[in-house]
Amino acid sequence: MSFFESGGVKICGITNPEDASLCLSAGTDALGFNFFPGSSRSIEPDESIPWIRDLGNKADRVAVVVNASEELLEKIRAAGCFEAVQFHGDESPEFCVQAGFPRWIKAIRVSGPDVVAGSLTFPTPNILFDGWTAKAYGGTGQRLDWDGVRDFVLAHPDRRFILAGGLTAQNVRQAIRIVRPHAVDVASGVELSPRKKDEYLVREFIFAAKHLGS
Secondary structure (H helix, E strand, O other), X not given: OOHHHHOEEEEOOOOOHHHHHHHHHHOOOEEEEEOOOOOOOEOOHHHHHHHHHHXXXXXXXXXXXXXXXXXXXXXXXXXXXXXXXXXXXXXXXXHHHHOOOOOEEEEEEEOOHHXXXXXXXXXXXXXXXXXXXXXXXXXXXXXXXXXXXXXXXXXXXXXXXXXXOOOOOOOHHHHHHHHOOOEEEEOHHHEEEOOEXXXXXXXXXXXXXXXXXX
């Protein structure tokens, strides 16, 4: 069953096929590939799309973009190997709709309750709440205020909220118990250094997220 229906774990910032295979073998439900040049985990589409395609559909593949150009969006459409696109910038609801992807995520960098409430203006069931910082659009490990989004998530069961922002194997169980999200998303929390996933941290995170009672 798809990550978007069943939930689970999404590991973002995959930069190479070896890390992708590692995460798949550990049981991830989705993989995120960052095509924003300003990110420390950015990958170049022409070089990476062939190996992303070769991964097959063992997990949902998500193309992450920030205020993307039409040229980049067209490359992602033409690739035919992404199950969804994640808009992680300052995109408007109109921009996201007009991009024309059947399935998409809108990432919301939570700086306050008004921003949380504004997520409902995006006509998609898939909303990702991330920690806010003025330094970057994401992937910084900035922790989200779980209590600040908990009641909102519970009040809108029609949406599939994905929780991100500073998650690690040590805190993901607590975060899930508090927020009750549809899924969780991690990048820096399973790395020893940017661009390289650590097998132990990946497996530990996935186990912790999927075995709340243990």
